[in-house]
Amino acid sequence: MAERVFTTMHEGWLRLLFTSFAVNDREWGERLYDYSEILYRHMRFVETLFVEKKIEYSYERPSLALEFKSEGEAARFCHEGVEKILEQMNESGDPLASRIIHDLRYISSTLEREFEREGEVTAFDKSLKLDGVELEKSSLDALVLFLFEESYKEYELIIIYSYAQTVVENKRLFEIFQILIDESKFHLKSFALLMAKLGILAVPRMVTQEIYRFDSLKRFLTEGIEEEKGAKEQCRALAEAVDEEKLREFFDFINFQEDYHITLMKEALEIIE
């Protein structure tokens, strides 16, 4: 039962998060993003409680397809996710449960008011055009593959660092993981918004226990540093390959951002050694 609530919260977070990237009305999209962040925090509060009480839970979840064609349908898709969590929450008098239920009821009611929205959703139409511009074929292929690989990778990192926060006792390590979660959320948002523009937005596949429950934090960080270096190289190569100035600048920016991650991961490695 507990595992089911956690999975439902995870799914609810992803429904709101990816809908926030999908809608063309960016003001509403940003509000949905804020709500998705509230749902993420709910999931983490519950996780902390489960860890304290030694209740089994898992970040594994079923696949989640995004198929809505209008913003009204998008609101219903999010509403369904929120209502599923509410159905599984007990009015037990527990203060945390009460707060979560209160938040969810408010979010649910605001979503209901958006059911009649008529705006078209183009985030899954596979147009492969960026702001109406067709990219050169080889640039486009490299960009599409990169976005799918990296959106999964950022989601995977959010899950891994979230889980890692439950197993470390050092305060600085916890802070480092929080910074890395926030960085990965920003990267995921940046990549997903590009995917939505290209009409190829999708929720990444699930991260399995074998991946997020690492055996050795030291090995995970060491390999992670190498992966970050690889990501830097990919961004650099992509910046060179794409024949579009704004995109080139964006990938250069992401490339240099990876330097923060490498420095933080090296610091984390020093702490555990």
Next chain:
Amino acid sequence: MDTKEIYETTMDHMMNPRNYGKLENPDAVGIGKNPQNGEMVIIYLKIENEKIEDIKFQAKACMTTVIAGSIFTQTVKGATLKEARELTSIMLEKVKQMPPEEAACSELVAEAFLAALEHHEMRAKDPEAPVPTRMIENECADQSLQKEGVENG
């Protein structure tokens, strides 16, 4: 299938990989592994009357492997074990004609499936038989790129 259809099918499997995940209480499990970089595919099977009733896969690997796993599992779901084995042989023959860096992804999926079939046979004799792992021979594109990067300084 023309180039446009292939592109659209590939995109569809990238956006919504079929049969991704785990099966509860599978009848057989197999692992395909790349010994050079640790990339792996796990296949879970539900088998009834020599037929694949259900199949799921997981990949700790690149997107191309996920596409290969999605297409492969969709194709063999519902097939008899004999048909699925024949299809896997054809796939491995095709793999031999590909450049090694492109072949590794499909090979990972095929070897994981063959390992799962092995597991099914082993479990008929010993229900506690361990999950077998089959290693691939080709090297994936990511590794080739990494090597190029190193060689080019």
